[in-house]
Amino acid sequence: MTNALPTIAHPPRVRIASPPGIAPAVNVSAPISHQVESLEAEPAAEPVAVPPIIQVQDLSLLYGNVAAVQHVTLDIPRYRVTALIGPSGCGKSTFLRCLNRMNDFIPNARTSGRVLFQNQDIYAREINPIRLRRYIGMVFQRSNPFPQSIYDNVAFGLRLHKMGRAETIHDQVELALRKVGLWDEVKDRLNQNAVTLSGGQQQRLCIARAIAIKPQVLLMDEPASALDPIATAKIEELILQLKEDYTIVIVTHNLQQAGRCSDYTAFFYMGQLIEFDATENIFGQPAAEATEAYINGRFG
Amino acid sequence: MNSIPQSDVSGQPLDLTSAPTLSQTTLFTALFRSVAFFLVGVVALLVAYIFSQGFHGLNPAFLFGSATSQDSSGMFDVHNAGVFEMVFGTILLVFLMTVLVMPVGVISGIYLNEFSDPNAWTTRIIRSAVNNLAGVPSIIFGLFGLGFFVYFIGGSIDDYVLHTASPVFGKPAVIWAALTLAVLTMPVVVVSTEQALRSVPLPLRDAALGLGATKLQTLRQIVLPQAAPGIITGGILAVSRGAGEVAPIMFTGAAYYLAHLPQSITDQFMELGYHIYILATQSPNVDRTRPLLFATVVVLLLLTFLLNLIAILVRAWTRHRMRSYRA
Ligand SMILES: Nc1ncnc2c1ncn2[C@@H]1O[C@H](COP(=O)(O)OP(=O)(O)O)[C@@H](O)[C@H]1O
Ligand SMILES: [Mg+2]
Numbered sequence: 230m231t232n233a234l235p236t237i238a239h240p241p242r243v244r245i246a247s248p249p250g251i252a253p254a255v256n257v258s259a260p261i262s263h264q265v266e267s268l269e270a271e272p273a274a275e276p277v278a279v280p281p282i283i284q285v286q287d288l289s290l291l292y293g294n295v296a297a298v299q300h301v302t303l304d305i306p307r308y309r310v311t312a313l314i315g316p317s318g319c320g321k322s323t324f325l326r327c328l329n330r331m332n333d334f335i336p337n338a339r340t341s342g343r344v345l346f347q348n349q350d351i352y353a354r355e356i357n358p359i360r361l362r363r364y365i366g367m368v369f370q371r372s373n374p375f376p377q378s379i380y381d382n383v384a385f386g387l388r389l390h391k392m393g394r395a396e397t398i399h400d401q402v403e404l405a406l407r408k409v410g411l412w413d414e415v416k417d418r419l420n421q422n423a424v425t426l427s428g429g430q431q432q433r434l435c436i437a438r439a440i441a442i443k444p445q446v447l448l449m450d451e452p453a454s455a456l457d458p459i460a461t462a463k464i465e466e467l468i469l470q471l472k473e474d475y476t477i478v479i480v481t482h483n484l485q486q487a488g489r490c491s492d493y494t495a496f497f498y499m500g501q502l503i504e505f506d507a508t509e510n511i512f513g514q515p516a517a518e519a520t521e522a523y524i525n526g527r528f529g
Numbered sequence: 530m531n532s533i534p535q536s537d538v539s540g541q542p543l544d545l546t547s548a549p550t551l552s553q554t555t556l557f558t559a560l561f562r563s564v565a566f567f568l569v570g571v572v573a574l575l576v577a578y579i580f581s582q583g584f585h586g587l588n589p590a591f592l593f594g595s596a597t598s599q600d601s602s603g604m605f606d607v608h609n610a611g612v613f614e615m616v617f618g619t620i621l622l623v624f625l626m627t628v629l630v631m632p633v634g635v636i637s638g639i640y641l642n643e644f645s646d647p648n649a650w651t652t653r654i655i656r657s658a659v660n661n662l663a664g665v666p667s668i669i670f671g672l673f674g675l676g677f678f679v680y681f682i683g684g685s686i687d688d689y690v691l692h693t694a695s696p697v698f699g700k701p702a703v704i705w706a707a708l709t710l711a712v713l714t715m716p717v718v719v720v721s722t723e724q725a726l727r728s729v730p731l732p733l734r735d736a737a738l739g740l741g742a743t744k745l746q747t748l749r750q751i752v753l754p755q756a757a758p759g760i761i762t763g764g765i766l767a768v769s770r771g772a773g774e775v776a777p778i779m780f781t782g783a784a785y786y787l788a789h790l791p792q793s794i795t796d797q798f799m800e801l802g803y804h805i806y807i808l809a810t811q812s813p814n815v816d817r818t819r820p821l822l823f824a825t826v827v828v829l830l831l832l833t834f835l836l837n838l839i840a841i842l843v844r845a846w847t848r849h850r851m852r853s854y855r856a
Contacts (some may be wrong), residue, residue, distance in 0.1 A: 231747040329739070331739060332734070334738065336646070359741050359742075359743055361741075362738070362739060362740065363740075363741035364743040366740065369732060369735060369736065371732055373730070373732035373733055373735065375733060375734040375736065375737075375751060376733075376755065385740060385750075386741065389740060389741065389742055389746065389750075390741060401633065414806065435736070438736075438740065439739070439740070442740065442741070463649070467621070511689075515749075
């Protein structure tokens with residue numbers, strides 16, 4: 230099925246700065262041909278091998294004067310799945326929401342440090358977070374379809390960003406639903422309210438809604454934690470498919486899930502990044518004692 | 530059955546039964562229910578009394594007849610008058626009030642819930658103003674309407690805009706009465722709007738914002754459609770509160786007697802509630818007036834009920850439209 234789909238082999242340069250004044254730095258990260266990579270049995274083990282799409286530099290976030298994220302530096306490799314793990318309350322969600330500035334809406338949250346998306350600091354003055362979120366999409370823990378038709382849910386972002394006329398919107402809606410494997414299940418009831426879908430279908434609809442506007446990065450905050458095992462397996466399968474076209478950052482409290490789906494894993498503990506490495510290394514030979522303790526279920 | 534000995538940990542025989550006594554739960558349920566039903570009794574009594582008293586008066590001539598009947602001496606002949614003008618005036622008043630109160634009340638509610646900083650002193654001032662407004666007795670609104678709307682605003686329009694010596698705006702009028710009622714019912718609309726907006730789940734807002742919608746787009750496309758039925762409920766409550774209020778309109782626009790329907794918003798008008806007040810207090814022949822009085826009360830009750838019904842239908846329609854995607 231994926232063969233028929235267009236893929237972003239050469240992602241377009243993205244401009245997220247709102248005023249058309251200063252030209253942003255040239256994007257030096259070379260586009261990768263993912264077809265070649267997906268033939269490889271194992272992804273590259275060392276993080277430096279894959280050019281990053283997001284570079285986090287000394288990022289901290291305070292809620293009032295309580296630090297939730299402290300001095301995190303981390304490169305997120307393009308077209309890879311990066312898992313964020315750690316005990317609950319360690320700042321995974323907060324960190325994730327920093328990457329598309331969803332924390333802007335929390336009045337007492339203050340951020341410091343830099344987050345470079347395609348070499349542009351997303352916290353710079355000239356950045357328009359609205360434009361940013363069009364390129365860095367988000368899927369939430371609890372599926373949150375709009376109480377509108379299935380069709381309108383997927384078309385929401387397309388209409389919002391004026392991505393085509395009615396006919397082409399229809400094609401894009403179909404494409405997005407096909408990508409999440411929902412098309413055959415819903416094609417006869419596109420006008421039904423989305424809340425009539427099952428939990429797993431709703432979550433896949435939310436993913437379709439997010440990818441319909443062709444973001445470059447997909448942030449997922451425990452996308453399967455409220456689902457039954459079968460629906461969870463579908464989501465995991467989907468994640469492995471989606472990484473051909475998107476860079477995925479996924480928060481999960483399910484270590485097996487991190488092991489199955491991700492290429493890289495970041496272990497957070499009390500707001501700090503303890504360790505970041507290829508997933509096999511994190512699970513095979515973690516460098517930090519805390520990581521090992523967590524992986525082996527000794528806390529968290 | 531089974532042979533396992535029925536005993537608890539200490540070896541005592543298990544006893545799960547109890548004598549069939551009147552349990553406390555049953556007792557209190559009965560008590561609470563009878564108190565609640567007392568309310569039903571009060572309402573039933575009230576309605577029965579009013580209808581039995583007003584029943585004779587309810588004839589077509591009364592319901593649809595003009596209130597402008599005069600006796601031979603040219604005086605207002607209440608005993609042969611209908612209520613048409615009063616029904617008209619009441620509907621006009623409530624309509625104008627709704628048109629005036631909804632935009633201002635809804636926008637204030639949206640501001641308070643969506644845009645204001647909840648800890649800022651300005652927000653606290655707005656909030657306490659709304660709350661205090663809700664506690665002011667309605668006669669005060671009447672006096673305020675007379676002083677502020679009629680004399681100050683209306684008078685100023687006459688003096689500085691129209692330059693007329695004889696008052697056009699600077700006298701009681703249906704527009705001032707409607708404005709006064711709008712101020713009176715404002716808190717209901719503001720609070721209902723706020724509640725309706727607050728009840729829209731946060732994840733829905735997150736979903737829209739996460740797709741790159743602006744705050745305003747999220748509000749218009751996701752939040753407001755969700756909140757619409759609750760906001761309309763605020764309108765219903767405002768209508769219920771406003772319709773039939775006499776004190777706020779008796780100085781600001783309601784007329785004792787008018788020979789014609791209001792022709793413009795600067796005209797006075799006859800109104801059911803005020804007419805009831807007149808019938809109850811000004812009649813020289815109490816016994817003859819009584820059936821009329823109660824018939825008028827019945828009409829007012831039915832009209833209020835009807836206005837509520839229209840608003841409820843509008844709300845149901847809004848809800849239905851939101852869910853009509855379900856096959
Ligand atoms: N809006 C908020 N205001 C204040 N503190 C918050 C807020 N959201 C989260 N926190 C706190 O920040 C810390 C990290 O939370 P979170 O990022 O949700 O952790 P995780 O996703 O790893 O479970 C927790 O201690 C939590 O209580
Ligand atoms: Mg979380």
